[in-house]
Every structure is written in structure tokens, then in C-alpha cells.
Amino acid sequence: xxxxxxxxxxxxxxxxxxxxxxxxxxxxxxxxxxxxxxxxxxxxxxxxxxxxxxxxxxxxxxxxxxxxxxxxxxxxxxxxxxxxxxxxxxxxxxxxxxxxxxxxxxxxxxxxxxxxxxxxxxxxxxxxxxxxxxxxxxxxxxxxxxxxxxxxxxxxxxxxxxxxxxxxxxxxxxxxxxxxxxxxxxxxxxxxxxxxxxxxxxxxxx
Amino acid sequence: xxxxxxxxxxxxxxxxxxxxxxxxxxxxxxxxxxxxxxxxxxxxxxxxxxxxxxxxxxxxxxxxxxxxxxxxxxxxxxxxxxxxxxxxxxxxxxxxxxxxxxxxxxxxxxxxxxxxxxxxxxxxxxxxxxxxxxxxxxxxxxxxxxxxxxxxxxxxxxxxxxxxxxxxxxxxxxxxxxxxxxxxxxxxxxxxxxxxxxxxxxxxxxxxxxxxxxxxxxxxxxxxxxxxxxxxxxxxxxxxxxxxxxxxxxxxxxxxxxxxxxxxxxxxxxxxxxxxxxxxxxxxxxxxxxxxxxxxxxxxxxxxxxxxxxxxxxxxxxxxxxxxxxxxxxxxxxxxxxxxxxxxxxxxxxxxxxxxxxxxxxxxxxxxxxxxxxxxxxxxxxxxxxxxxx
Numbered sequence: 001x002x003x004x005x006x007x008x009x010x011x012x013x014x015x016x017x018x019x020x021x022x023x024x025x026x027x028x029x030x031x032x033x034x035x036x037x038x039x040x041x042x043x044x045x046x047x048x049x050x051x052x053x054x055x056x057x058x059x060x061x062x063x064x065x066x067x068x069x070x071x072x073x074x075x076x077x078x079x080x081x082x083x084x085x086x087x088x089x090x091x092x093x094x095x096x097x098x099x100x101x102x103x104x105x106x107x108x109x110x111x112x113x114x115x116x117x118x119x120x121x122x123x124x125x126x127x128x129x130x131x132x133x134x135x136x137x138x139x140x141x142x143x144x145x146x147x148x149x150x151x152x153x154x155x156x157x158x159x160x161x162x163x164x165x166x167x168x169x170x171x172x173x174x175x176x177x178x179x180x181x182x183x184x185x186x187x188x189x190x191x192x193x194x195x196x197x198x199x200x201x202x203x204x205x206x
Numbered sequence: 207x208x209x210x211x212x213x214x215x216x217x218x219x220x221x222x223x224x225x226x227x228x229x230x231x232x233x234x235x236x237x238x239x240x241x242x243x244x245x246x247x248x249x250x251x252x253x254x255x256x257x258x259x260x261x262x263x264x265x266x267x268x269x270x271x272x273x274x275x276x277x278x279x280x281x282x283x284x285x286x287x288x289x290x291x292x293x294x295x296x297x298x299x300x301x302x303x304x305x306x307x308x309x310x311x312x313x314x315x316x317x318x319x320x321x322x323x324x325x326x327x328x329x330x331x332x333x334x335x336x337x338x339x340x341x342x343x344x345x346x347x348x349x350x351x352x353x354x355x356x357x358x359x360x361x362x363x364x365x366x367x368x369x370x371x372x373x374x375x376x377x378x379x380x381x382x383x384x385x386x387x388x389x390x391x392x393x394x395x396x397x398x399x400x401x402x403x404x405x406x407x408x409x410x411x412x413x414x415x416x417x418x419x420x421x422x423x424x425x426x427x428x429x430x431x432x433x434x435x436x437x438x439x440x441x442x443x444x445x446x447x448x449x450x451x452x453x454x455x456x457x458x459x460x461x462x463x464x465x466x467x468x469x470x471x472x473x474x475x476x477x478x479x480x481x482x483x484x485x486x487x488x489x490x491x492x493x494x495x496x497x498x499x500x501x502x503x504x505x506x507x508x509x510x511x512x513x514x515x516x517x518x519x520x521x522x523x524x525x526x527x528x529x530x531x532x533x534x535x536x537x538x539x540x541x542x543x544x545x546x547x548x549x550x551x552x553x554x555x556x557x558x559x560x561x562x563x564x565x566x567x568x569x570x571x572x573x574x575x576x577x578x579x580x581x582x583x584x585x586x587x588x589x590x591x592x593x594x595x596x
Contacts, residue, residue: 054561054562054563054564057560057561058561058563058578058581058582060559061529061559061561061585061586062581062582062584062585063585064585064586064589064592065559066557066558066559067560068558068560069560069561069562070545070548070560078548078549078552079553080553080555083555
């Protein structure tokens with residue numbers, strides 16, 4: 001696959017591979033815009049992003065990206081229905097206060113959503129709790145219980161169950177073994193619930 | 207807006223520039239203003255920088271704020287001590303790069319900076335207009351500027367950029383001439399004045415009108431209402447700063463004194479600073495022009511005038527790609543007003559970028575050299591140029 005100047009995170013790469021060329025994409029929590037930049041250059045998408053941090057927003061706009069500084073939970077409310085083909089929520093679901101509201105909004109303003117999050121049922125997480133008795137601290141979730149921004153613990157199974165209950169369809173899913181800071185990674189096909197560090201889901205309306 | 211340009215600007219300069227004049231609406235073809243009255247002939251002072259390309263596709267129009275003028279960058283002569291009001295932003299290799307873009311800055315009708323306004327001669331009476339000058343609106347200002355852009359042979363502007371009252375003109379340009387504007391950068395501005403903003407303008411106007419020299423606007427052959435205009439400027443100036451910037455700049459420090467003198471001479475540094483600003487302002491600005499331009503700003507209401515009361519409807523008439531910028535310490539046009547604008551742009555299905563820049567300098571932050579602001583504008587314009595002009 002053609003890569004941009006800087007190597008992109010493995011999970012972002014997989015997300016990019018799902019996106020059809022020439023589509024409209026909204027990236028929630030887009031950081032410095034590396035995924036958007038990649039999609040615009042390689043997939044000719046019409047991309048925009050939401051990001052809360054002022055200096056990251058500035059970086060994005062300097063690159064020529066359309067990015068709005070704001071809170072994703074509020075900003076998703078202000079687009080007309082079906083403004084986008086894909087709305088991406090990468091590595092953020094575990095920090096969202098009202099995930100059901102956010103996902104519902106994502107599927108209003110977009111035809112499909114792409115959601116990724118660290119898998120809390122990875123064997124290391126299970127072992128950590130079982131053996132040490134402390135709340136798990138891993139490379140993917142590197143915080144102590146008292147200072148973590150990750151207010152939700154989610155497993156791949158949880159997300160599938162949530163889809164059934166809240167009412168959206170899982171169109172595609174992939175489990176990966178990758179460290180977010182690391183660019184390398186593998187797709188996990190055997191025992192993903194236990195062996196995957198992250199899950200990525202393509203979701204659509206029921 | 208205040209004056210921040212230092213003696214001899216840093217870095218590259220556009221060099222020596224000339225003020226030019228554009229005249230339109232010669233009788234009997236006077237312009238019918240929004241108030242229903244006619245105005246003509248109309249002269250606009252303007253300046254240009256850089257070179258218009260063969261396709262005429264690299265033109266950027268800069269719109270100035272209340273007390274600004276067409277002199278945005280460079281110097282008028284070798285002896286000129288002060289460069290234009292946005293010299294930090296406009297020039298070779300700067301945020302608005304005059305090596306790539308053809309930059310135009312036009313003065314507004316109602317002003318006293320070379321364009322037709324209350325202090326210019328009414329051809330019918332051969333005396334200055336004074337209060338005979340019709341009340342103009344932001345829409346009238348933009349319609350006059352449109353004739354200038356037409357005269358320059360430019361069919362489509364790559365971008366319109368302006369802060370404060372200049373930002374209102376940006377929005378007016380986008381809604382009146384949607385096919386002529388590829389991109390828009392409204393900075394530190396609003397779609398309509400809050401009660402707070404109108405209140406400060408009214409206090410400033412009252413200061414002018416309470417000056418006996420004002421004489422119902424008829425003062426051009428006698429003493430000018432300098433005290434009133436200076437007080438108006440002092441009020442305005444306070445609204446352009448912030449609590450933080452004033453605390454850092456002045457605090458409670460005394461000017462050339464170590465103790466109180468128990469009288470009403472200026473003692474605090476902030477007092478002597480404001481008096482100085484007021485005094486400087488009356489040397490270059492006309493009191494009636496101040497009344498007319500503040501009134502135009504107070505009347506401006508994008509939703510009422512262009513969207514049947516809906517900001518979203520007004521923005522859905524526009525075609526431009528937007529970059530909206532606000533500043534954290536701006537309490538005259540606070541960030542919530544820019545956010546409302548961004549919300550309406552999104553709901554109208556138009557493309558928007560928005561950044562709230564952290565700055566302690568209040569409303570005036572957009573005029574102060576700021577590398578972040580320059581690089582944001584530069585990157586945004588680069589993209590617009592690649593999409594539209596190549």
C-alpha cells in the first residue's frame with residue numbers, strides 16, 4: 001500500500017483500507033490530521049475533522065485540512081443528516097461519556113461509522129488483574145485508575161452486544177495486535193477476544 | 207482596532223506603495239443605498255501589493271476594521287516611520303504572501319481615510335457632507351467595493367479576509383456575491399453585534415455628540431470635537447484589550463510618580479496610556495466617520511438581512527470555504543459568537559475550519575504579530591490556491 005511521507009499507525013492504516021475512494025469522511029478527534037491527510041492524498045476523499053486541542057487544530061489547518069476546534073459530542077450535532085459516507089471514531093470510544101448518543105449521532109450524519117478501541121479482554125489485561133489484583137495498566141491503556149481519561153472499559157464482545165441493543169449493524173470487524181505507539185501490527189484471526197489489543201468495527205444503520 | 211505596528215517592520219516588506227483612488231456611481235448613476243437615499247460620485251481609496259497573474263485568479267481582498275484604512279502593508283515613502291496596519295501578516299513570504307497573491311485592501315465608504323464619507327465635499331453644496339451624508343450599511347460598503355473589484359477585471363476573489371468590522375464585510379461579500387468568493391477568513395468577528403457591543407458604541411457616540419464642538423456634525427470650518435472623539439477612542443480601546451493584557455501592561459502602576467497627588471491629573475499608567483491613544487486618534491480620524499461606521503456595524507445582522515432571521519439560511523447562500531478564527535481573551539466578539547457562526551456554516555452544509563487561538567491581547571489579538579495566526583492563514587490560503595488557481 002502506498003504510504004505517506006510519515007508512517008501511519010497500523011490501525012489507521014487498516015481503517016484507511018476500508019474507505020472507498022472519492023467519499024466524504026469525518027474524523028472525530030483527528031489529532032494532527034495524519035489519517036485525513038493520508039485519505040485525501042491516497043483516496044481522494046473529501047475529508048474534515050474535529051479536534052479539541054488548539055495546537056493540533058492549528059497543525060491541521062496549516063496542512064490545509066478542514067478541521068474544527070471543538071468537543072466531538074457537541075460538534076456531531078451540527079451537521080445535516082448523511083453529510084458523510086464515513087464518520088470515524090478512532091481510539092476515543094473508551095473516553096466518551098455517552099457512547100450511545102455519540103454513535104447514534106455518528107450514524108445520523110454519516111452513512112457508516114468506523115469505531116476502534118483498545119480491547120479490555122486481552123489476555124495481558126486479564127492476567128494483570130488476576131495475578132496482581134491491581135486495575136490493569138498496559139501499553140494500550142497506560143494510566144492508573146485515578147488519572148485515566150479512559151472512563152470506559154470495553155471488550156470486543158461488549159461492543160457486539162452493544163450493537164444489538166442500541167440498534168446498529170456491524171458490517172465488518174477486524175481484531176489487531178498492535179501497540180498504538182508502534183507502527184507494526186498483525187491482524188488476529190485466532191481467538192481475537194483474547195489475543196487482540198484493538199478492535200476496529202465498521203458499523204451501519206439497522 | 208488599535209495601532210500596533212512598530213517603527214520599521216521586521217522581515218520582508220512590500221516596500222514603497224501608493225494609495226490609489228477608484229471612482230464610481232457618477233451622477234446620474236448614483237448608488238441607491240439601503241436607507242433609500244442616493245450617493246454619488248463615490249470614491250474608494252485602495253492599495254494593491256504583489257502581481258495579478260494572467261488568469262486573474264490569485265487576488266485576495268483584505269477588509270479593514272472600524273478605524274483602519276487601505277494601507278495594510280509597506281510604506282508610503284522612504285521617510286515613512288510606520289508601515290501599514292497588518293504589515294506583520296502581508297508581505298513577501300508572510301502569512302498572506304505577496305510573492306504569490308495579488309493583495310487588495312480597500313477603504314470603506316463612510317470613512318475618512320480617502321474614501322467618500324461625511325468629511326468629504328458634497329458636490330451639490332460644495333461643503334463637507336457632515337450629517338447630510340446618508341447612513342451607510344456594511345452592505346453599501348461592500349457594494350461599493352464590488353465596483354472596484356469589477357474595475358480591476360477580477361471575476362473571482364481567491365479569498366476575502368478581515369477582522370472585526372472587516373469580518374462583517376467578509377460575510378457580506380460571501381452572501382452578496384457567492385460566485386465571486388472562493389474562500390473567506392472572518393477573524394474576531396460576529397454575525398451581529400451583541401447588546402454589549404452596541405452599548406459601548408453608543409457610549410462612544412454619545413461622547414462625541416456631547417462635545418459642544420460637534421455642533422450637529424457641522425464642525426469642518428471650526429474647532430473639531432476632539433475631546434469627544436478622544437473619549438470615544440478611549441472607550442473603544444478598553445474594549446479591544448482584556449483584563450489580563452491590561453493587568454500585564456499597566457497593573458496599578460503610576461506614571462512618573464511614586465505617590466498619589468490627590469487631584470485629577472493622569473496618575474495611573476493606564477490613564478495616561480488611554481489619554482495618549484485618544485490624542486493620537488483625533489490627529490488622524492474624523493468624529494462623524496466614527497459615528498457612521500459604528501452605526502453601520504451596529505445595524506449589521508446577517509440573519510435578518512440575508513436569511514429571513516436564520517443564520518443557517520444566510521450561510522446556505524454562500525459558496526465560500528471558511529476559516530473562522532476567534533481569540534480566547536476577546537470579550538467584544540467572544541468565541542461563542544464565532545462558534546455560532548461555525549455551527550450555522552456546518553448546518554448549511556458548507557466547509558468550515560475553526561480555531562480559537564490562545565491569546566491574552568483581547569479583541570486586538572488579530573492585529574498583533576502571531577506566528578500561529580500567520581501559519582494558519584498561510585496553510586489555508588495555500589490549499590485554496592492549489593484548488594482554485596492552479
